[in-house]
Amino acid sequence: MNSECDIIMDLAGVYFDKTAAYETNAYINEHLKHCENCRNFYKQFSQYKSDKKINSGCEIPKWEGNYDEIAYRLKRRKRIMNLIGLAYGISMLSIVAWAIRKANQ
Numbered sequence: 001m002n003s004e005c006d007i008i009m010d011l012a013g014v015y016f017d018k019t020a021a022y023e024t025n026a027y028i029n030e031h032l033k034h035c036e037n038c039r040n041f042y043k044q045f046s047q048y049k050s051d052k053k054i055n056s057g058c059e060i061p062k063w064e065g066n067y068d069e070i071a072y073r074l075k076r077r078k079r080i081m082n083l084i085g086l087a088y089g090i091s092m093l094s095i096v097a098w099a100i101r102k103a104n105q
């Protein structure tokens, strides 16, 4: 086992999920061809991942959100933040006005 094997083991997840870059895939394929140690590791790894997938259904939760609802919520939040900002501005102005009036008395 060498540092190259460590890299292969680190990348086993993305390789298995098929999310690795093309060059990474090619690199792993090439390494697995001539390294029995990593081949065995990957065999066990993919077996483990496959079992996990079967048991948990799907690892990636399906997106079931409603874009319209989210857009509505974001707009509402923005409106609320604007109101809070406005209220803050008004109260700051009143405090300053009060302080000025107090100073002139």
Ligand SMILES: [Zn+2]
Residues within 6 Å of the ligand: 004, 005, 008, 031, 035, 036, 037, 038, 039
């Ligand atoms: Zn190896």
